[in-house]
Amino acid sequence: MAGAIRLAAGVVEGSRAALSRAITLVESSLPDDFARATELFVELTRQQARRPTAHALRVGITGPPGAGKSTFIEALGRQLLDGGKRLAVLAVDPSSATSGGSILGDKTRMHALACHPSAFVRPSPSSGALGGVALRTHDAALLCEAAGFDHVLFETVGVGQSEVEVANMVDMTVVLLPPGSGDGLQAIKRGLIEHADLIVVTKADGELRAPAAALAREYATAMSMLRRRWRGWRTPVLTCSSHSPADVRAVLGCVRDFHATALRSGRFEQNRSEQELRLLFSAVQGELAFRLRTDARINALIREQHRRIVGGEVAPRVAADCLSTLFVERMRGGQSAQ
Amino acid sequence: MAGAIRLAAGVVEGSRAALSRAITLVESSLPDDFARATELFVELTRQQARRPTAHALRVGITGPPGAGKSTFIEALGRQLLDGGKRLAVLAVDPSSATSGGSILGDKTRMHALACHPSAFVRPSPSSGALGGVALRTHDAALLCEAAGFDHVLFETVGVGQSEVEVANMVDMTVVLLPPGSGDGLQAIKRGLIEHADLIVVTKADGELRAPAAALAREYATAMSMLRRRWRGWRTPVLTCSSHSPADVRAVLGCVRDFHATALRSGRFEQNRSEQELRLLFSAVQGELAFRLRTDARINALIREQHRRIVGGEVAPRVAADCLSTLFVERMRGGQSAQ
Structure with missing residues (x-):
């Protein structure tokens, strides 16, 4: 218990080492660690009661392989950091429970974010943690919030069912789609956009600018025919080049708009409660x-x-x-x- | 409860209509039917205590689409019937829980078996039954045994994980493999043969006789390198044309051999107990x-x-x-x- 008190204090004080250790504890598959993680959260709630922390915005960023997720997250993250925000990027790999392997690979390639003092980048967790992907991911988000991060991005590969799981853990789901798309992606995309709060057609520069715009129009038409995600929000479709600060700013504006709309309508709290x-x-x-x-x-x-x-x-x-x-x-x- | 007594009596007396109704009850997704099915089994155990029935041999017959499962089962079934056995053929569709649809289709195409007085052919169950595939399948087998069928064949399509589920429900798993095989089948086959008690390369006649024999040799070599399924049994590999009575007889001989060996060694009872x-x-x-x-x-x-x-x-x-x-x-x- 003494360990839990110290670790919780370290997390709340914003120590990156403590946050890392705490997330490792949450991801562990050892029964002892499971019990220690529970102690940690008892202690965290106790300490936070004295110093309440605001909820962070949890954003799931998903898309098929090749959608340019890492580049996009790095560009989006920089703008958040430039705006004075504190940002955590966590890789979620719902596939690992069955495949045993990580399809996301090593997230340490987000160099610019990983080195920034207000950012925390966490590679894909090992598979097989007790409590399942949902609890583990939720706990990691709580830890990041306790450590003072106001934005938590979950990067995940959208392949079949995983996007549903991720949509169940976040406040907002952003789906990235690459402009060039074989037929093989159609089914994956169909599953993805059903859970999208925002669709971004990526790589919209150079030769791909026109195809990206065309694809965005198609999806905008499709979305206008689908049922709204909830009253008050119709999923927008944007194009974005991760190399264009204006494009990235537009996406960020849309994220802020969603957040504000969801808070105002009560949808934000209701969604969290259901989760x-x-x-x-x-x-x-x-x-x-x-x-x-x-x-x-x-x-x-x-x-x-x-x-x-x-x-x-x-x-x-x-x-x-x-x-x-x-x-x-x-x-x-x-x-x-x- | 009066309904359960009558239905159980009908099953034990060998009424096909009662057996059909009982299996339908077991497959139902209505909570009331779930309770009625439980009553039925209470009553069945009570009636069987007065007139104990022998355990039937439960054989899972699986293979990739196109392996010729229905034709093989019809040929095998005829020989069993000719030998005075009573045979039930049940389609299991573990995929239905997720896909919502039946990949086996309608089993009424086994005309010769379906019309035989000592055979009972049951098409693929509807999806979504309470209690899961394993319990539903197991209960169907118990009902067939109670009705006096001494052989219960479960036909299932081997696609990924389903063969594991089926192997968990039967006394013996027979894997059918077609001689012509694209690379796409390799992964499926690998999963299948791990749970095989007998491998049969089908369609071994005409032009396919030589490729079937070649494939059988390959698998025989592979099996000789794999761990035995259990002490006392190394998975044999046969070729079979469903149109050759001698070939089918050889497969049937192998099934009998397995049964006798498993009974003698205690493996049979142990496997059932574990299941x-x-x-x-x-x-x-x-x-x-x-x-x-x-x-x-x-x-x-x-x-x-x-x-x-x-x-x-x-x-x-x-x-x-x-x-x-x-x-x-x-x-x-x-x-x-x-």
Whole structure:
């Protein structure tokens, strides 16, 4: 617990080393670290109660491979920093749980951001952390906020389902699309734009300026036919060259506009509240599944039913129903026989 | 309950209509039907205690699209029927949970089997049944056994992860591979053969006889280098033309050999016991997840923590830990405060 107090204090004081250690703790797959991370958050809440911190804006930046995400984030990040903001960039790799490998690679290539005193760049986490991608990502965002970062960007590769997971963790989803696109990208793009709060067609300079503008018009038409993300916000479509400060400024203006609109309408708080409820369900569910397998007393009840199944006394479905009914009755705090 | 008694009696008496209705009940996604299916199995166990039925051999038959699964199953099935066996063929479609559609299509094309008095052919189930693919499939097998079928064949398309699920439900996995194979099939095949108890290179007649034999030799070499599936069984590789009774007979001989070896070594019972334990865990886990969301008293506890999260009093991780600890403590039957 002493360690948690010190680490929490370090995070709140804005120590980068403490923030790094805290995120590592959150990403760890060791059960001991899981417990220590929980202690850390107890302590963090206690310390923040004395010194409340503002919520940061959490922006998910996603797009298919080759959309130019890193270059765009670096350009956007510089303008935020120039405007006096404090910026954290975290790589999320929802694929790692299944593929075992990182498809984002090493994020240390964002040199300009990584060296800036008001920026914090964190490479892709290792796979297999307890608690799932959602809890881990959410906790990392909370840590960055506690450390005083007012903008947290999550970089993720949009490949299939991952963008849904990311959209579930952030306040705003920005989808980057490259102008040149084979047919193979169509399905990915369709999935991506459904969760977009802002669409940016990237690489809009030189030879690609015209195709980028044409693609943006197509998407603008498509978006005008889709249902609004929520009342008061229709997903805009912009073109952007990451080498054009004016283009990047326009994107940033759109992000600010979204933030203001979402705050004003109550959508911002409502979205966070819904995310936190989903997070709570999935975290409790994951913990219960883990304990079914590891808690000796609970496991003994399951093995007793298993013996009955093997002995032909009961069908698996019926045994599962007996156990579920017993466990649910007990969880409800009802009077249940030992 | 009267309905369950009658339905169970119908199944045990070998009524095809009763068996069909019982499987439909098991596949239903209606919560009421889920409860009725559980009643059915309580009753089935009670009736079977008076008239015990032998376990059927459950064989999973899988392979990539185009491997000739239906033709092979029809040929194999005919020989089993000719030998006086009673045969059920069930289509399993693990993909339906995610894709929402059936990739197996309609199994009514197995005309010869479907019309035979000792055969029962069941098309692909609808998606979205409660309890998951594993429980549903296992229950269907139990129902077929109760109805007196001594062989249950599960047809499934091997595409990625599904073969693992199927291997977890059956006594024996037969993998069919077509002789002509593009590179795109390599990854699928690799996944498939890891779970194979028998590999059959299909379509080994006419022009494809030589390529089939060559492919079989390749796989035989590969299998000789892989770890054995279990002590006492090395996965054989056969070629087979579904139009050659001798070829099909050789496959059937191999299936019988596997069955006898697995029974003798104790592997058969051990495998079933392990499957039943996994099934029990996943069914209880699924039910608990469902109840977290639907049980009013449990839900109230979760929403109380959610309010604390939204109010900034507690971090999601800490709230999840509080709830999990409370629920686990109660599930263990310990003394917990209300």
